[in-house]
Amino acid sequence: MAKYIYHKEDSRHHEYNEWLDSKKTFSFSDYYNPKRMNFGALRVFNDDILHAGKGFGRHPHDNMEIISIPLDGSLIHKDNLGNEQVVTAGEIQVMSTGSGVFHSEYNHEQATTTRFLQIWIYPSALNVTPKYTRLALNKEAFDNQLSAFIAPEADTQTAAVQQQAWMSLGTFNHTRTFEYQVKQSGNGAYVYVISGQIEIDGQQLSAGDALGISETNAFSGKIISPEAEILVTDVPMTF
Numbered sequence: 001m002a003k004y005i006y007h008k009e010d011s012r013h014h015e016y017n018e019w020l021d022s023k024k025t026f027s028f029s030d031y032y033n034p035k036r037m038n039f040g041a042l043r044v045f046n047d048d049i050l051h052a053g054k055g056f057g058r059h060p061h062d063n064m065e066i067i068s069i070p071l072d073g074s075l076i077h078k079d080n081l082g083n084e085q086v087v088t089a090g091e092i093q094v095m096s097t098g099s100g101v102f103h104s105e106y107n108h109e110q111a112t113t114t115r116f117l118q119i120w121i122y123p124s125a126l127n128v129t130p131k132y133t134r135l136a137l138n139k140e141a142f143d144n145q146l147s148a149f150i151a152p153e154a155d156t157q158t159a160a161v162q163q164q165a166w167m168s169l170g171t172f173n174h175t176r177t178f179e180y181q182v183k184q185s186g187n188g189a190y191v192y193v194i195s196g197q198i199e200i201d202g203q204q205l206s207a208g209d210a211l212g213i214s215e216t217n218a219f220s221g222k223i224i225s226p227e228a229e230i231l232v233t234d235v236p237m238t239f
Contacts (some may be wrong), residue, residue, distance in 0.1 A: 002201070004211060005039065007211070009023075012024055012047075015031070018054075020049070020054070021051075021206070022049070022092040023048075027042075038122075040187070040188050040214070041173065042120075042121055043122055044119060045117070047115070048115070048117070050109065050114045052111050053107055055076075055106030055107050061209060063099075064120050064121070066094070066097060067094050067161070068092065068094075071115045073108070073114025074086055074108040075106065075108060076105075078103060078151035079102060079103035080102040081101065088108075092159065093133065093134045096162050098130040099130060112142075117192075122163065122239055124239065131186060135149065139171075142169045142170055143226070144172050146170040146178060147185075148167065150226070151166070152164050164184050167232065170232075171228075177220060177221065179221075185217070186238065188236075190212045190235070191213065192233070193229075195229045197225040199222045200219060201219065201221075
């Protein structure tokens with residue numbers, strides 16, 4: 001029987017200051033909650049808004065897969081690998097930090113905010129050679145269906161992470177049902193509602209809500225608002 005973990009929007013830790021408006025699902029930085037450490041290999045899930053021209057100064061990471069998904073606006077990324085990239089809504093970036101990376105992330109917009117999802121996944125191998133990827137998403141691939149853009153192996157539609165993990169996005173423009181097949185036995189699926197309303201096994205979810213689903217190979221849901229956007233992060237529950 002499937003197991004569920006429901007994370008309501010207003011249960012997240014909310015940090016607000018002069019440069020950042022951040023909603024953190026799991027323990028992160030100064031926020032510590034022993035009941036909110038991870039969902040399997042999913043370690044961090046932050047919904048961040050950077051104020052105009054502001055951001056995260058140069059700092060290090062290692063042995064973590066870090067995915068950034070701009071929802072509106074744009075980020076400017078710089079790292080010690082020699083990458084300097086502007087990542088806009090409709091694109092994603094992935095850092096496999098491996099043996100270590102120094103980087104900065106700023107709002108590239110000088111007059112408006114940028115909203116992006118910051119997601120960390122534990123890797124399956126430690127101290128690998130660091131790697132950076134920027135990927136332009138094919139918007140049509142996500143129309144009224146869930147389609148992967150993160151996978152263990154890269155192709156024209158997906159960027160790779162060092163883990164048996166997948167991330168899928170769906171943008172729906174009418175009410176309908178949907179089904180999701182968990183990508184690998186032993187994985188769980190963390191469903192996050194970016195916008196709109198959905199229902200999974202009787203649990204209604206609105207924007208900012210999330211549902212972790214494990215110990216099942218598949219689940220189905222309903223889009224119950226005229227428009228909705230959902231993100232599914234499919235990760236090993238033990239690693």
